[in-house]
Amino acid sequence: MKPIQIYNTLSRKTETFESLHPNKVGMYVCGPTVYGPPHMGHIRGPIVFDVFRRFLESRGITVRFVRNITDVGHLVGDADEGEDKLQKQARLEQIEPMEVAQSYTDSYHLAMDALNVKRPSIEPKASGHIIEQIEMIQSIVDAGLAYESNGSVYFDVEQYSSKENYGELSGRVLDDLVAGAGAESRTLEGQSEKKNAHDFALWKKASPEHIMQWSSPWGKGFPGWHIECSAMSAKYLGETFDVHGGGMDLLFPHHECEIAQSKAANGHQPARYWMHHNMITINGQKMAKSLNNGIKVSELFSGNHHLLSRGFNANILRFFVLQAHYRSTLDFSEEALEASEKGLKRMLEAWKKIGSLKASAESSGELVKVISNMEDALCDDLNTPIAIAQLFELSKMVNACADGKYPLTKEDIDQIANAVEQYFYGVLGMRAEQESQSGVLDKVMDVLIDLRSEAKQSKDYALSDSIRDKLKENGVELMDSKEGTTWKLQ
Numbered sequence: 001m002k003p004i005q006i007y008n009t010l011s012r013k014t015e016t017f018e019s020l021h022p023n024k025v026g027m028y029v030c031g032p033t034v035y036g037p038p039h040m041g042h043i044r045g046p047i048v049f050d051v052f053r054r055f056l057e058s059r060g061i062t063v064r065f066v067r068n069i070t071d072v073g074h075l076v077g078d079a080d081e082g083e084d085k086l087q088k089q090a091r092l093e094q095i096e097p098m099e100v101a102q103s104y105t106d107s108y109h110l111a112m113d114a115l116n117v118k119r120p121s122i123e124p125k126a127s128g129h130i131i132e133q134i135e136m137i138q139s140i141v142d143a144g145l146a147y148e149s150n151g152s153v154y155f156d157v158e159q160y161s162s163k164e165n166y167g168e169l170s171g172r173v174l175d176d177l178v179a180g181a182g183a184e185s186r187t188l189e190g191q192s193e194k195k196n197a198h199d200f201a202l203w204k205k206a207s208p209e210h211i212m213q214w215s216s217p218w219g220k221g222f223p224g225w226h227i228e229c230s231a232m233s234a235k236y237l238g239e240t241f242d243v244h245g246g247g248m249d250l251l252f253p254h255h256e257c258e259i260a261q262s263k264a265a266n267g268h269q270p271a272r273y274w275m276h277h278n279m280i281t282i283n284g285q286k287m288a289k290s291l292n293n294g295i296k297v298s299e300l301f302s303g304n305h306h307l308l309s310r311g312f313n314a315n316i317l318r319f320f321v322l323q324a325h326y327r328s329t330l331d332f333s334e335e336a337l338e339a340s341e342k343g344l345k346r347m348l349e350a351w352k353k354i355g356s357l358k359a360s361a362e363s364s365g366e367l368v369k370v371i372s373n374m375e376d377a378l379c380d381d382l383n384t385p386i387a388i389a390q391l392f393e394l395s396k397m398v399n400a401c402a403d404g405k406y407p408l409t410k411e412d413i414d415q416i417a418n419a420v421e422q423y424f425y426g427v428l429g430m431r432a433e434q435e436s437q438s439g440v441l442d443k444v445m446d447v448l449i450d451l452r453s454e455a456k457q458s459k460d461y462a463l464s465d466s467i468r469d470k471l472k473e474n475g476v477e478l479m480d481s482k483e484g485t486t487w488k489l490q
Contacts, residue, residue, distance in 0.1 A: 001059065002375060002376065002379045003016045003017070003379065004016070004017040004055075004056075004378075004379050005017065005379060005380055005381055006273060006275060006381050006382065007275070007327060007381050008273045008274060008275075009169060009251065009274040009275065009276050010168065010169055010269075010271075010273070010274045012171075014381055015273070017273065019061070019242050020240070020241070020242055020272070023060060023061050023062060024061065024062050024063075024064070025056055025061055025062070025063045025064070025242045025243065026063075026064050026066075026237035026238065026241035026242045026243070027049070027052075027053065027063055027064070027065050027066065027237075027241070027242060027243040027244075027245065028066045028067075028068075028229070028232075028233040028236075028237055028241065028243070028244050028245070028271070029045065029046075029049045029065070029066070029067045029120075029244075029245040029246060030045075030067075030068065030229060030245070030246040030247075030250055030254070031067040031068045031069050031070065031120075031123070032069065032070065032104075032105075032108050033070040033071075033074045033085060033086075034069055034070065034071055034086070034100070034101045034104035034105045034108060035074075035085040035086045035088070035089040035100060035101075035104060036089065036104060037104060037107050037296050037297070037298065038104075038107060038108045038111040038112075038296065038297045039287075039294055039295060039296045039297060040280055040282070040287065040294070040295045040296075040297070040300065040332060041279070041280055041287055041294075042108070042111070042297065043111070043115060043280075043297060043317060043321060044247075044277055044279075044280055044321050044326075044330060045245070045246065045247050045277050046067075046112055046115070046117045047115060047117060047318055047321045047322065047429075048245075048277045048321070048326040048382070049065075049245045049275070049277075050116075050117045050118055050429060051322065051382065051384060051427060051428060051429060052243075052245075052275070052382055053065050053118065054118070054426060054427045054428075054429055055378050055382065055427050058422060058426055058427050063121070064121045064122070064236070064237065065118075065120045065121045065122075066120060066121060066122045066123075066124065066232070066233065066236050066237060067120040067123055068123070068124050068125070068126065068228065068229060068232055069101070069105055069123060069124070069125045069126065070126050070225070070228065071086060071097075071098070071101035071105070071125050071126055071127045072084060072086065072097075072126050072127045072212050072222055072223065072228075073126055073204075073222055073223045073224055073225045073227070073228055074086075074225045075204075075225065080154075080194075080200060080201040080204065080224070084097075084210075084212055084222065086100050086101055086212070087210065087211055087212055090211070096211075097211055097212055098127070101125075101127075107298075111297040111298075114297075114301070114314040115314045115317060115318050116314070116315075116318060116429045116430070116431055117429070118429075122236050124232045124235070124236065126223065126228040126232070127212075129228065129231055129232050129235065130214045130223065132231040132232065132234075132235050133223045133227045133228060133231045134203075134214075134216050134217070134223075135231075136227060136230060136231045136234070136261065136265045137153055137202045137203055137216075137223075137227060138217065139264075139265040139266075140155065140202065140261060140264045140265050141153065143264055143265070144156075144159065145159055145160050145264040146202055146264070147195065148218050149193040149194065149195075150193045150205060151205030151218055151219040151220075151221060152193060152201060152203055152204050152205045152218070152221065153201070153202045153203040153218055154193075154194050154195070154199040154200065154201055154202065155199055155200050155201075155202055155257070155260065155261065155264070156195060156196075156199060157174065157177075157196060157198050157199050157200070157260070158174070158195070158196055160260055160264060161174050164260070164263055164264075166256070166260055167256065168256075168259065169251060169252070169255055169256050169259055169274060170251050170252035170255075170256050172252055172256070174198075177198045200224065200226060200253065200257055201224035201225075202223070202224050202226075202227050202261070203216060203218055203221050203222070203223055203224060203227075204221050204222055204223075204224060205218070205219060205220070205221045206220050206221045206222055210222070225254065226253070226254055226257035226258055226261060227261060229254070229258050230258050230261040230262045230265070230270065233258075233262075233270060233271075234262065234265075234266065234270070239262070239266040239268045239270065240268045240269065240270060240271075240272065241270065241271055241272070242271070242272055242273060243271060243272075243273045243274075243275060244258075244270065244271035244273070244274050244275070245274075245275045245276070245277075246275075246276060246277075247276065247277055247278075247279065248276045248277065248278055248279060249279060250276075251276055255274065258270060276327070277326040277327065278326065278327055278328055278329050278330065279329060279330075280329075280330045280331075280332055281329055281330070281331045281332065282294075282295070282307070282331075282332050282333075283307070283331070283332070283333050284331055292306075293307065295307060295308070295332075300312060300317060301313070301314065307334065308334055309334060312337050312341065314431075315344065315430060315431050315433070316337060316340055316341045316344055317337070318428075318429065318430065319340050319343070319344045319388075319430060320332075320336065320337055320340035322384040322385075322388060322428055323340060323343075323384070323385055323388055324384075324385060325381075325382075325383060325384065325385055326382060326384070327381070343392070344430075346392075346395060347391060347392065347395045347424070348432065348433065350394075350395035350396075350398040350399050351395070351398070351420055351424070351432075352486065353398055353399070353402045353486070354398055354413065354416060354417050354420065355417075356402075356484075356486075357398065357401050357402060357408060357413050358401075358404075359408060359409055359410040359412075359413055360401075360407035360408055360409060361407075361409070362407050362409065363407060363408065363409045363411075363412050364397075364406060364407055364408070364412075366397075367394075367397065367408070367412050367415055367416065368415075370390050370393045370394060370397075371390070371394075371415065371419045373386070373390045374386075374387045374390040374391065374419065374423050377389075377390065378423075378427065384428065387423060387427075387428070388428070391420075391423065391424055394416055394419060394420065397416065398416060401413075445476070445487050448467055448471065449478070449485050449487070451467060452464050452467040452468065452478070452485070453485070455467070471487075
């Protein structure tokens, strides 16, 4: 079996993937901060790491997949000051913060289910692991790498950097961070209680009106954003585990701080491989409130957005995401979605023909190479665009065989069917049809095809032609052959 190669952000090179334990992989992926509905920017990471998980599982590897829910500790602006994002949203909606968290966790789950993203093995919430976070903070304090100030606890970046390399993941240099902070940063609101502006919060003192607060050795407060992932990954995967995944936007400061916290508390690098996916742009621009180009997942499905003329089903969105390599920028546009829709449609139509293909006595001999290329592509840093290109080659073979222009033996046809099942449906996680409609539509079409067949047998050609013509007017084409009648959406 060919070894898997992945790009490790920590080493800045492509490495052979070897798990800590044979046929077992521990993977932690940063999940959503649930203070609002899921949007376009939320879909790439879950799909990418879902495919990586599926690929490992297709090789007989057991994956413990941990994805957190951030429901406390993520401050507006991420600058260790201001309101907690959930508390702010709760105030705006005039409900309890945990109502906000539960509501948007539910909507996130619905979106992920629609996109056929497998549920995690464990989905810990930050609010449910306060004890573990306090314990880790205390161990960092005991190690002399954090300090208490006015009821808050901050990580001492300079003290840590005297022993370890703060910036080993991102490539940031501490001297540059210090210079960039400026001499006046110490006097900014909330910065005066820090030794240095680049020190980050492990625990924040809560004001009396702050709803989300817990008791700690340093007084009433709540955890910082970064500490939750360090504490929960260690709890469920151990102090050192195989893979940590997330978006490039989390590389600094979040993941850099995770490494520092874990090494300060445990003396270990938490993850052996760090995988980061690139961002999604909208018509060549970053998503931003000022540009009014953010699109909710529900709007992608419904088409109820000024950048969309119609909705697209989840299968198309998943296919669109996987047509670009995960480390490259993915530019979203309606035109790009429509191109993905056409490609996916051609592929699905080809797969429908596999069961009715007529076998030849001879083979072209090209099939083995195409299937091998798919496996090679996925082993090569999860190169889904190349894997999909090979699937298109398979669909061409199927179509050509159906037209009597390409020889495939019975063994070839079985291999294609198995490859489609393993890679298209299994690893890539695609669905046969838009599931909300496909079952009903298939049954309706079966009835109409049977009615037309009965009309032809009774020589009622007027009715037979009428069924065919009416379906064509409504975007459905019937195709008659010796094996029977099939249909496709135009």
